Amino acid sequence: MSFWLIQSLNSLALGGVLFTLAAGFSLIFGLMRIANLSHGAYFMLGAYVGLSVVEAGHSFFLALLAAGVAIGLLGLVVERFILRRLAGNSLSQVLATLGVAFVIADGSLWFWGGDPRLVSAPSFLAGGIKIIGQTFPLYRVALVVFSIVVAIGLWLLLDKTKLGVMIRASVDDRQMAQGIGVPATKLFSIVFCLGSALAGIGGIAAAPILSVYPGLDADMLPLALVVVILGGLGSLLGAFVGSFLIGFIYSFGQALFPDLAYIILFLPMLIILAVRPRGLFGKISA
């Protein structure tokens, strides 16, 4: 019984982490029609930036903030100086993001070294919490709560603000939206910056459970791809449901069939592609 409960919590925590990664990826895809292949690298770089802040003796919250700001700014620079110059050619844009990913991955290896680094959770979240007679690690519970807060925040942003209306309009019909005066270029900058910042925050938030190591980017990027292919590109709800689905499949797969967890992870993606190529909640056909 306790195995199932603990694994379920682990799944939820991983799902929450995946959501912070996949939500930005999905939004960027929905709006700009590009797969941001540097998203995994932003996640890792966010974790490393946060790590440095924590190691310099500052608080975990400052680390979260620093990771978000740093990676958000980086995203802004990449969007402004690389992607915008390739506007209209989405394949070139995707390949350019891949180039950015390599530079970040190799640069981090050079700067932070090749050993896995562990970030400890903030002290008030370090212990356990007792729920119906079972002790759960508190940080994982906090992670789940955090991802739900992020999800609600994003939903409010998209559903209740003028910015959200413009983003949704552009996702649904870009030409029409531009025709009635939605400033597409500005939206691209905002969404790319926001998505990058989310990935960076996700990276440091996940660091206490995943640790930080070279190759974290290559581990996370395929997970993000699977989540959005499963949930549907450009859909926030899809990213949410997909993240927790993959969180469960991956955690239980790893506990039950450690050799083949990676294969099991991709099975739902294959089934979805065969049955419903646009994903569970996708509006954009693949």
Add this chain to the structure above:
Amino acid sequence: MNRILFTIALILLLALPMITGGSYYTNLASQILIAAIFAMSLNLLVGYAGLTSLGHAGYLGLAAYISSWLMVNSGFSHISSALVGILSTTAIAGIFGLIALRATGISFLMITLAFGQILWGLAYRWVNITGGDNGISGLTRPSPFGIDLGEANNFYYFALLIFCIVWLLIAILVRSPFGATIRGTKDQPRRMSALGFNVWLIRWFTFTACGFFGAIGGIMFVYYHQYISPHSLSLANSAEMLLMVIAGGAGTLMGPVIGAALVMLLKNVASQYIDNWVTLLGLVFIFIVMYIPGGIVAGYDRFKNYLNVTK
């Protein structure tokens, strides 16, 4: 004109071991030929069918792992393990194609990337079979007709022979009427469909052929290095192959070969001075995509036209 150039290139390639003298450059030339096989095979999909794949290193891995495993663990001969490796890789490519071709464009790229990562994950984590991070070693090069391919010059000529065969087969394929239909599905899929061509089937065939030629490259790769590990299947390796195609010129016969030579030379020269090949790969990638999007062959043609116009 082209025929003369072609003959000169062939003579140079044949005489290369005598020109270079040392085995270092001969080995580098062998590596370039093998890289060119990967680039040419990937070009079928990227250049002719217009489907950009980021999982090509997966075929290298499949063919190399299957044939190595059979040789080391089941005592297969070189010929039979190579044949089984190539055929099973082609079959797996056929199955992947069924799924990946549900999509085109960016989604296709994402799916092939995911496939590549599945294979990488398998190689890395299925330790009982693949040896995990240590990979499979203890392989030998074949010695057909008693010629020892362990010797650098002999291996170079072997690689040159295989390279020429693959080049010829791909040249025949893309210049055939069927090759024209492949290009048709890239430029005008709906019109091709209306004309009665089965666009999906043409794409699937190209996808599978890309896997077949990639598998040949995989066998050559494992013969050259006599070792295979998960690193050869990494996303960076797939991206390197794609860079060769794009840098040289997608959709041309010579482009990928030139691209392969450039990337391999750059990699070898750079690695003598810096450790950060992957950073350089990334920067070159961004540079090519931003400033020479059509590749060097197309860039050269444009440059020539520009000279003619200004004359």
